[in-house]
Amino acid sequence: MTVINHLPVLLIAIPILASLLIFAAGWYDRRFAYPITLITVLFQFTASVILLLQVMQEGTIRYHLGGWAPPLGIELVIDSFNGFILAAIMLLAAATVVYARRSVEKEIEQEKIVSFYVLFQLLVTGLVGMTITGDIFNLYVFLEISSIAAYTLISASRKPHSYVASFNYLVLGSISAGFILLGIGNLYVATGTLNMAELAAILPASYGLATVHSAFLFLMIGFSIKIAFFPLHLWLPDAYTESPSAVTILISTVMAKVSVYALFRILFSVFTTAYIIDSFPVTGFILLMATVAIVAGAVLAIAQDDLKRMLAYSSISQIGYIMFALGVANQIALEGGLLHILGHAVMKGCLFMVAGMIIYRMGTSKLSELKGVAKTMPISCAAFALAGASMIGIPPTIGFMSKYYLVLGAFEAGLWPYAVVLLIGSLLAAVYIWKFIEIAYFGDHHDNHHTSVREGPLSMLAPMVCLAVLCLIFGVFVEVLMEAVGPAVILLLGGV
Amino acid sequence: MADITGILPAITIAIPLVAAVLILIVGRYENIREGVTIAAAIAMLCSILAMLPEVLSGARISISLLPMVPGGDFALRVDAFGMVFALVASILWLLNSFYAIGYMRALKEHAQTRFFFCLAVAIAAAIGIAFSANLLTLFVFYEILTIITYPLVVHVETPEAMKAGRKYLAYLLVGGIFLLAATILTYLLTGMTDFVPGGFLAGSGSDLILRILFLLFMVGFVKAAWMPIHGWLPAAMVAPTPVSAFLHAVAVVTAGVFGIVRIAGWVFGMDLMASLGLGIFLAVIASFTIITASLFALTEDNLKRRLAYSTVSQLSYILLGVSMLSIAGMTGAMAHIPIHAFMKITLFMAAGAFIVSAGKESISDMKGLFRKMPVTVLMFSAAAIGICGLPPLAGIISKIYLALGAVEGGMPILLLVIIISAVLNAAYFFPIIYTMIFEHPDDERSLDAVTEPPLTMLVPIVLTASISVLIFFFPSMPFMDLIEIAIAEITQSVIP
Numbered sequence: 001m002t003v004i005n006h007l008p009v010l011l012i013a014i015p016i017l018a019s020l021l022i023f024a025a026g027w028y029d030r031r032f033a034y035p036i037t038l039i040t041v042l043f044q045f046t047a048s049v050i051l052l053l054q055v056m057q058e059g060t061i062r063y064h065l066g067g068w069a070p071p072l073g074i075e076l077v078i079d080s081f082n083g084f085i086l087a088a089i090m091l092l093a094a095a096t097v098v099y100a101r102r103s104v105e106k107e108i109e110q111e112k113i114v115s116f117y118v119l120f121q122l123l124v125t126g127l128v129g130m131t132i133t134g135d136i137f138n139l140y141v142f143l144e145i146s147s148i149a150a151y152t153l154i155s156a157s158r159k160p161h162s163y164v165a166s167f168n169y170l171v172l173g174s175i176s177a178g179f180i181l182l183g184i185g186n187l188y189v190a191t192g193t194l195n196m197a198e199l200a201a202i203l204p205a206s207y208g209l210a211t212v213h214s215a216f217l218f219l220m221i222g223f224s225i226k227i228a229f230f231p232l233h234l235w236l237p238d239a240y241t242e243s244p245s246a247v248t249i250l251i252s253t254v255m256a257k258v259s260v261y262a263l264f265r266i267l268f269s270v271f272t273t274a275y276i277i278d279s280f281p282v283t284g285f286i287l288l289m290a291t292v293a294i295v296a297g298a299v300l301a302i303a304q305d306d307l308k309r310m311l312a313y314s315s316i317s318q319i320g321y322i323m324f325a326l327g328v329a330n331q332i333a334l335e336g337g338l339l340h341i342l343g344h345a346v347m348k349g350c351l352f353m354v355a356g357m358i359i360y361r362m363g364t365s366k367l368s369e370l371k372g373v374a375k376t377m378p379i380s381c382a383a384f385a386l387a388g389a390s391m392i393g394i395p396p397t398i399g400f401m402s403k404y405y406l407v408l409g410a411f412e413a414g415l416w417p418y419a420v421v422l423l424i425g426s427l428l429a430a431v432y433i434w435k436f437i438e439i440a441y442f443g444d445h446h447d448n449h450h451t452s453v454r455e456g457p458l459s460m461l462a463p464m465v466c467l468a469v470l471c472l473i474f475g476v477f478v479e480v481l482m483e484a485v486g487p488a489v490i491l492l493l494g495g496v
Numbered sequence: 497m498a499d500i501t502g503i504l505p506a507i508t509i510a511i512p513l514v515a516a517v518l519i520l521i522v523g524r525y526e527n528i529r530e531g532v533t534i535a536a537a538i539a540m541l542c543s544i545l546a547m548l549p550e551v552l553s554g555a556r557i558s559i560s561l562l563p564m565v566p567g568g569d570f571a572l573r574v575d576a577f578g579m580v581f582a583l584v585a586s587i588l589w590l591l592n593s594f595y596a597i598g599y600m601r602a603l604k605e606h607a608q609t610r611f612f613f614c615l616a617v618a619i620a621a622a623i624g625i626a627f628s629a630n631l632l633t634l635f636v637f638y639e640i641l642t643i644i645t646y647p648l649v650v651h652v653e654t655p656e657a658m659k660a661g662r663k664y665l666a667y668l669l670v671g672g673i674f675l676l677a678a679t680i681l682t683y684l685l686t687g688m689t690d691f692v693p694g695g696f697l698a699g700s701g702s703d704l705i706l707r708i709l710f711l712l713f714m715v716g717f718v719k720a721a722w723m724p725i726h727g728w729l730p731a732a733m734v735a736p737t738p739v740s741a742f743l744h745a746v747a748v749v750t751a752g753v754f755g756i757v758r759i760a761g762w763v764f765g766m767d768l769m770a771s772l773g774l775g776i777f778l779a780v781i782a783s784f785t786i787i788t789a790s791l792f793a794l795t796e797d798n799l800k801r802r803l804a805y806s807t808v809s810q811l812s813y814i815l816l817g818v819s820m821l822s823i824a825g826m827t828g829a830m831a832h833i834p835i836h837a838f839m840k841i842t843l844f845m846a847a848g849a850f851i852v853s854a855g856k857e858s859i860s861d862m863k864g865l866f867r868k869m870p871v872t873v874l875m876f877s878a879a880a881i882g883i884c885g886l887p888p889l890a891g892i893i894s895k896i897y898l899a900l901g902a903v904e905g906g907m908p909i910l911l912l913v914i915i916i917s918a919v920l921n922a923a924y925f926f927p928i929i930y931t932m933i934f935e936h937p938d939d940e941r942s943l944d945a946v947t948e949p950p951l952t953m954l955v956p957i958v959l960t961a962s963i964s965v966l967i968f969f970f971p972s973m974p975f976m977d978l979i980e981i982a983i984a985e986i987t988q989s990v991i992p
Contacts, residue, residue: 332566392669394643395636396570404565407676411684419680423673430669434662442653442661476570479563 004050008063008076008132011047015040015125019118026114033117034101041090041097041124048083048090048128055083056484062134070135070195077134077197081269081338081488085261086131088342092253092349093124095463100246102457103356107157107244116156123149123250127258136184136270137194139262143180143226146258147173150251154243165238172225172235179222186215187270199270207279216271216280223263227256229323230293233316240312245356248308252315252352253345260322260341268492273329287327291421293320298428302435307355307365310432311348314391317425318344324406324422333409334489339481340402343390343474347399350387350467354380357456357464367439374440376453379461381440383468388433390471393426398474502557504547505572505627508582509620511540512589516616523609530597533612537590540623544579544586548974551579554981558629567683568632568690572624576981577761577830581626581754583974584834587963588746588841589619591956595845596738598952602852605736610647615742617644622747625754631679631689631763634755638675638719641751642668648739649732660731667718667728675716675755681709682763691758693985695765703772706764710774713759714781719752721808722815723785730804737848740800745807745840750833753814757829760818761986770821775905778819783913785812790920797858799847802924803840809917810836810883816910817898823987825901830979832894835967839882839891842960846876849949849957859928863935868946871954873932875961880925882964885918890967893976 003010018040025032055061060079064070078086100120108116126146133139151173155166188194190211191202206212221232228236240248267276276282297317304310322344325337357380358373359365374381390399403426410419455461474481515536522528547557551574558573574582596615600608621644624637642665650661683689685700697706714722721729732744760769769775786809793805813836817829849872850856854865866873882889895914902910937943948954967975 389643394639396564400639401565404676404680408566408680408683411680419677423677427669427673430665434665438658438661441647442650442658476562478565 004054006063007047007051008061008078009065011044011051011132012076012125012129015044015121015128019121019125022114022121023118026117030110030114033114037117037121038097038101040121041094044124044128045090045094048086051078052083052087052484055080056487071193071198074138075134075195075197076132078132079488079491080484081491082131082261082265084338084484084488085257085341086128087484088345089127089131089254089257092257092345093127093250095349095353095467096246096249096254099249099353099356099460099463102460103245103360106360107246109158112156112158116153119149119153119156120246120250122146123153124254127254130258130262134196135194136187136196136199136266140177140180140184143262144177146255147177150247150255153247154239154251156247157242157244159242161238162242165235165242169235169239172232176222176225179218179225183215183218183222186211186218190215196265196270200272203271204274207275213280216275216282219266220263220282223259223266226259227263227319227323228316229319230289230296230316233293233297233319236316237309237312240315240352241306241309245352245359249349249352249356252312253349256315256319257341257345260319264326264492267326268494273493277329283327283329285327286323287415287418290320290323290327291418293317293323294421294425295320295428298425298432301432302428304432305367307358307367307370307436308352310367310435311351311355314351314429314432315344315348317429318348318391321403321406321422321425324418325409328406328409328413328415328418329493330409330413331489331493332405332412334492335482335485336402336405336407336409338485338488339398339405339478342481343398343402343471346467346470346474347387347390347397350383350464350471351391353460353464353467354384354387357460360456360460361453367436370436370439372440373453377455379455379465381437383464384440385437386468387471388437390475391433392430396475397471398478399471401475401478498555499558499573500550500555501559502547502550503559504543505557505574506559506561508540508543508547509572509624509627511536511543512616512620512623516613516620519609519613519616523613526608529609529612530593533593533597533616534590536616537586537593540619541586541590544582544623547574548579548583551576552974552977552981560629564632567680567688568630570633570636571629572627572633573629573691574627576978576985577757578626578628580830580834580975580978580982581750582623583978584750584837585619585622585626585747588742588837588960591959592738592742592841592845594952595741595848595956596736598950599736599738599848599852602950602953603736605651607651611651611736614644614647615739618648618743618747622751625751628691630691631682634758635672635675635679638751638755639672641719641748642672645739645743645748648743649735651736651739652734654734657734660734663731664728667725671716671718671725674712674718678709678712678716681705681712685709691762693762694987695761695763695768697764698768706768706772707774710759710764710769710772710777713763714756714778717752717755717759719748720756720815721749721752721811722781723788723808723812726785726789726808729808730801733798733800733804737800737844737851740804741841741844741848744804745844746837749807749811750837753811753829753833756815757818757826757833761826761982766821766826766987775819775821775907778815779907779910782812782816782819783910785809786816786913786917787920790917790924793924794920797860799850799857799859799862799928800844802859802928803843803847806843806883806921806924807840809921810840813894813898813917816913817894817901820898820901820905820907820910822901822905823983824897824904826986827979827983828894828897828901830982831897831971831976834975835890835894835964836883838960838964838967839879839889842875842879842957842964843883845953845957845960846872846879849953852953853949854943854946859931862928862932864932864937864943865946866933868943869948871948872957873929875957877929877933878961879964880929884921884925888965888968890964890971893968893971
């Protein structure tokens, strides 16, 4: 029992030690690096599922680091909201690690593999830390850990373009971190505490203060850059396109979703619905920008001729869907938003895995060079079709379910013009997904110049197929997910 | 009018889905693959026939499979009207499977595994539409049907086919969005989407909203190909003939009109439609489509495209019947579904036989075909006469009911539409028959190599034509009996 009680801290402590161990053991023999990473991430995944089940049965877990109670000490909090997010991101992280081995062998220089996995492990750990901490400054620390790891990983393939992408992200990421830190500082000035629960309790007294308003704006802008909320998305397309495949998958699913989580957490649990609707009415603006993001991201995606870049712009559009939920801010829409956090992570993870697989076998992700690729890589393309159908929102996939909740929520709030945009967005998604499907399946069956190309190795195929099937399973058994999502949304909206 | 719970509806849909997976697995061995198709078609027909006695006794077989989203569970219910569609689809799937095997092998088509896989999933979706217990379940199957028929439409993979495929998807996916919006609006107005005989919308919203809702549904059921949103159907004729025959004369288009009849009888209810003035609206659309499409058909020289316009025109007979909002009109509408299906599939199959045996697609090239392919031409002529509404084929039955309905519904002007249309039907069909039977080919020797098509194709053609005759002599078993039950269900009164 005692081990279970300390699981929250172990979730962070063990991986940090593991990343040192990877470094040390990798020094001795490079081959040790991967197994240690794999075991650690699988441990984190298992632990996160145990924690989620525990939270669903027994309610919020609060863990005081070193036995120091807040506000002096740092508190780890796992409630129904971040328990769900934690399980979702660790699922993706686990799938990514399984996928990563062969892909990394191919894309990263031999002598850099050890440091790659050290950073990989640090990135995952930083993101887990962001998810479970109950202290807003601690959140910032973990954010920096993960960001710095991410900057380095993006440039890990050591191509000129990847350096530029990494540098761009470094600059914008640092600006964002600066905003966030300023916001946190202002909050501390206004309240004298950094613990989120206490902040939520003390803040309402000073909702009228300019300090609080500016803190809110700083945090809002900072995290909007982090999640690549249009038009603050400029770092994203390059970063996603130029990174090694495994890194793309990790940052497009796990990191993107944790940043979204952090924004939700601050908007709903530090500030409250009362603040964002009454004291500082921002939801209308968010809703507007979200619809712009949905359409603009999708239109830009349609214009791309590179598979990875197309998927990157699609992410900008899909982030719009999640922010849409935030803008509507009622029970049903937020359920849809949370469902979309999981759903989008699963389907985008799968799509990027297919892109990575194509790069692994064909060395390119230019759409024009992928004609008839479904002939030679049928399983990958079938996975793409399934995850793509989910992206469009074809029932009964998870993508349909989350969009259904979003549209229903928007209708219920009387925001039907916005709901129309949402529906148009899914048509635009159909256009860019279909661009690839058409090229891959119906390109030209007359000339088979890719005869040497085969499916990728099993360790890459398996996680990809799993995620594709999950798009369907999560959709069909959406009611099971709702048991976790429902309470999470009630919590966000200020219930018990 | 008892509701009983039974697993058979789910099994019926599962059979073709399992078959689809098997087809993929054994795709390499052609004979086993085709064996799977035939076995599944027979199994599905048996499973539907097993439900027939109970449905004929007035019972409805329902099963709730899974909770889905607010607004409707994933649930099936077999009632008399659904049974009509399912019975037609399953009989024709069996016959069309033999025909397709003959056709695809005779032309040595590529990607046959994909073809039979998609066809099997498509029939599962069509049966799913017939058996849906609520709007959401119907929407799920409707979207699946859209997606899975795309590879069939673009089967030949030429640039023209890809263009037609894009048009097809654009129309049907946009339609799907409208259907989703209509479904959600229905849910918001009434809190339910279950089909209720006689409708459940009455009094749930203002007249304007209900009219808009009906329009959303009409656009949603774009598969009914009413003008001016019919453009996808002639475009889809680029598909192999078995697809045009089965999907674009039976399964897909019937799904569209089936949906509209369902909406009229089970969501709005005829009384509500009458009080909203929707009958007149529908009558205008239907009359316009019937006459305009017939005129278009006159100008087409490509046989399949002429048949497509004929389908557009004939489908609107069903809408016309609904628009009369009288018992006889509704009966005519429902009766026209099976009657038109059997006759139109005969015409398409014959058109395919002309392609396979003589390589001819244009009507002007078909001079003198009768001497070489007497049986096929005879069957074609018989079905054409049937469509014009002459005895001894089934076409006259639905026309009589429609004429009765026009009088009963107080819209005698619709009689005029029916008469004009009959003349136009004759005008575009009789020249074809004349060309094939009485004219001589320009070059006598050009027909030397032409023979009847292989038996796998010829027998289905003869069978579907014979069934069209049989329905004329024995209309009650089982179609009119089923329709009688369905009519009694929605109007609480009996057929005149």
